[in-house]
Amino acid sequence: xxxxxxxxxxxxxLLAPVVIYFLVSGAITHIDPAGKxxxxxxxxxxxxxxxxxxxxxxxxxxxxYAFKGEYDHLPESSMELEN
Amino acid sequence: MNSTISAKTIRSVIAxxxxxxxxxxYDFYIFGMLAKTISTxxxxxxxxxxxxxxxxxxxxxxxxxRPFGALVFGRLGDLIGRKYTFLLTLVLMGGSTFLIGxxxxxxxxxxxxxxxxxxxxxxxxxALGGEYGGAATYxxxxxxxxxxxxxxxxxxxxxxxxxxxxxxxxxxxxLNMSDESFNAEWGGWRYPFWISILLVAVSVYIRLKMAExxxxxxxxxxxxxxxxxxxxxxxHKGNFKMVLLALFGAVMGQGVIWYTGQFYAQNFxxxxxxxxxxxxxxxxxxxxxxxxxxxxxFGWLSDKIGRKWIMMAGMLLGILTYRPxxxxxxxxxxxxxxxxxxxxxxxxxKVKRExxxxxxxxxxxYTQVYSLTDNRKFSxxxxxxxxxxxxxxxxxxxxAYQNKHLSxxxxxxxxxxxxxxxxxxxxVYGPVAAFLxxxxxxxxxxxxxSLPYHIGNGVFGGLVPFIGLLLTTTYxxxxxxxxxxxxxxxxxxxxxxxxxxxxxxxxxxxx
Numbered sequence: 402x403x404x405x406x407x408x409x410x411x412x413x414x415l416l417a418p419v420v421i422y423f424l425v426s427g428a429i430t431h432i433d434p435a436g437k438x439x440x441x442x443x444x445x446x447x448x449x450x451x452x453x454x455x456x457x458x459x460x461x462x463x464x465x466y467a468f469k470g471e472y473d474h475l476p477e478s479s480m481e482l483e484n
Numbered sequence: 485m486n487s488t489i490s491a492k493t494i495r496s497v498i499a500x501x502x503x504x505x506x507x508x509x510y511d512f513y514i515f516g517m518l519a520k521t522i523s524t525x526x527x528x529x530x531x532x533x534x535x536x537x538x539x540x541x542x543x544x545x546x547x548x549x550r551p552f553g554a555l556v557f558g559r560l561g562d563l564i565g566r567k568y569t570f571l572l573t574l575v576l577m578g579g580s581t582f583l584i585g586x587x588x589x590x591x592x593x594x595x596x597x598x599x600x601x602x603x604x605x606x607x608x609x610x611a612l613g614g615e616y617g618g619a620a621t622y623x624x625x626x627x628x629x630x631x632x633x634x635x636x637x638x639x640x641x642x643x644x645x646x647x648x649x650x651x652x653x654x655x656x657x658x659l660n661m662s663d664e665s666f667n668a669e670w671g672g673w674r675y676p677f678w679i680s681i682l683l684v685a686v687s688v689y690i691r692l693k694m695a696e697x698x699x700x701x702x703x704x705x706x707x708x709x710x711x712x713x714x715x716x717x718x719x720h721k722g723n724f725k726m727v728l729l730a731l732f733g734a735v736m737g738q739g740v741i742w743y744t745g746q747f748y749a750q751n752f753x754x755x756x757x758x759x760x761x762x763x764x765x766x767x768x769x770x771x772x773x774x775x776x777x778x779x780x781x782f783g784w785l786s787d788k789i790g791r792k793w794i795m796m797a798g799m800l801l802g803i804l805t806y807r808p809x810x811x812x813x814x815x816x817x818x819x820x821x822x823x824x825x826x827x828x829x830x831x832x833x834k835v836k837r838e839x840x841x842x843x844x845x846x847x848x849x850y851t852q853v854y855s856l857t858d859n860r861k862f863s864x865x866x867x868x869x870x871x872x873x874x875x876x877x878x879x880x881x882x883x884a885y886q887n888k889h890l891s892x893x894x895x896x897x898x899x900x901x902x903x904x905x906x907x908x909x910x911x912v913y914g915p916v917a918a919f920l921x922x923x924x925x926x927x928x929x930x931x932x933x934s935l936p937y938h939i940g941n942g943v944f945g946g947l948v949p950f951i952g953l954l955l956t957t958t959y960x961x962x963x964x965x966x967x968x969x970x971x972x973x974x975x976x977x978x979x980x981x982x983x984x985x986x987x988x989x990x991x992x993x994x995x
Contacts, residue, residue, distance in 0.1 A: 413980075438957065444536060449947070456939060471725050472725070475729075
């Protein structure tokens with residue numbers, strides 16, 4: 402199972418930039434000052450990209466930790482979290 | 485320590501925490517449910533600044549301010565204690581809700597009206613971000629390890645009960661007055677905001693009488709509280725990796741299942757199936773009433789068999805059944821099929837003529853109600869444009885079918901299907917508070933669990949309608965295409981949760 406965790410770590414690592422790419426390309430495609438739908442509104446896209454970028458970076462870090470084997474053993478006490 | 489807490493005390497702790505959290509959810513929901521009226525009163529069409537403020541009020545409050553509130557109040561809760569922090573969030577939430585109900589409309593005070601609404605809505609988002617973590621931590625820190633899932637599941641019922649109370653109160657007010665009285669500047673839509681202050685006053689009174697969490701008090705007495713909870717939560721690798729695991733392995737999927745079961749379903753019944761207001765709302769109310777006890781059941785069960793697999797099963801069921809369930813909603817309200825049954829007109833044809841804005845043309849609306857066997861009814865609304873220019877023909881009519889009234893059997897079938905959608909919510913949401921509490925140490929628990937929770941629910945869950953609209957616009961042929969977003973996120977979360985999470989219950993949360 403630990404090998405699977407590590408291999409999937411690479412997937413999470415790569416998934417994050419893909420998500421950001423889709424959000425930015427979605428914004429470019431759909432922003433339309435003449436449009437009336439939410440998806441045409443640039444403000445909403447700015448908010449979503451601004452909030453999703455750190456989350457995607459978090460996914461990258463999660464993938465990196467998984468790849469490095471940080472999740473091979475989960476801590477069972479707070480003492481372990483300190484280490 | 486926990487064994488010395490009496491049953492009476494724990495009941496008071498649960499009641500004080502749950503009632504307050506439910507009121508916070510109620511306060512947060514009524515704004516969304518009354519969004520149409522609020523936008524007419526405060527954000528008039530055609531005013532660009534008001535439109536911008538409206539967008540910020542709707543999107544920023546949920547996406548940015550909620551996680552930010554989790555950080556601000558989480559830090560405060562880990563520094564000064566749970567009790568006073570979640571008392572503060574309650575007062576902020578109740579006060580802002582009440583004040584929204586007092587703001588005069590745009591017609592009276594101009595741009596100050598939407599500005600004040602935005603400010604108060606942001607305070608609401610901030611307060612909501614701080615409330616849940618405090619309530620869940622407070623209850624969990626009073627609970628014995630073998631009942632932590634069950635006791636905290638009472639907190640988990642509050643989001644759904646808040647929705648239930650908000651739906652019920654708005655419906656009661658709306659059914660007892662005309663649409664005109666409800667939507668007037670000082671009309672019935674303000675009552676749910678005013679009612680909030682009474683609810684909050686009662687809850688603050690109850691919470692003031694409660695003592696601080698015993699675990700936090702012990703830490704404080706020993707001088708072991710965190711000096712910098714934000715730094716310890718997010719800059720210490722050992723803890724930060726657990727924050728990431730909580731988010732991507734559990735709360736992200738829980739957020740989309742929660743949102744799809746309760747809000748997307750309601751919106752789908754109203755806007756895609758065009759079911760009449762009363763039926764669509766009562767379908768939700770019945771389903772919520774039947775499903776709510778399952779929060780407690782799954783919380784209790786998680787104490788026996790662990791939290792992980794119950795949450796994963798809820799996600800899996802959502803992934804497998806969302807499209808079949810929503811396609812039944814569409815199929816059973818398909819107007820093409822209804823029209824094949826030769827519906828008969830009921831009452832007279834209503835004709836309404838209105839001037840088209842910025843033009844001399846007129847819009848004429850013809851509304852005819854039809855009925856079918858099994859007590860089914862629907863309104864056919866045809867809209868023609870009459871051009872003022874001589875000789876120009878009448879534009880071809882746009883036809884819409886609304887106010888569909890379901891037969892009794894279909895009505896209860898829909899209640900049953902929505903019940904299943906909410907049952908999945910109870911599976912993922914019932915055990916999640918105990919799960920999060922057990923992941924983090926006492927001194928930074930409030931901060932560490934609040935952020936992933938509000939990113940999962942506020943951001944991933946809150947984006948369900950927006951991404952749904954994005955997908956529907958991109959792939960217009962499939963009316964269910966919007967469901968691929970919650971299905972995709974839940975699948976990702978299911979994979980991460982299954983592979984990386986442990987099902988072990990942490991019996992020792994006193995550290």
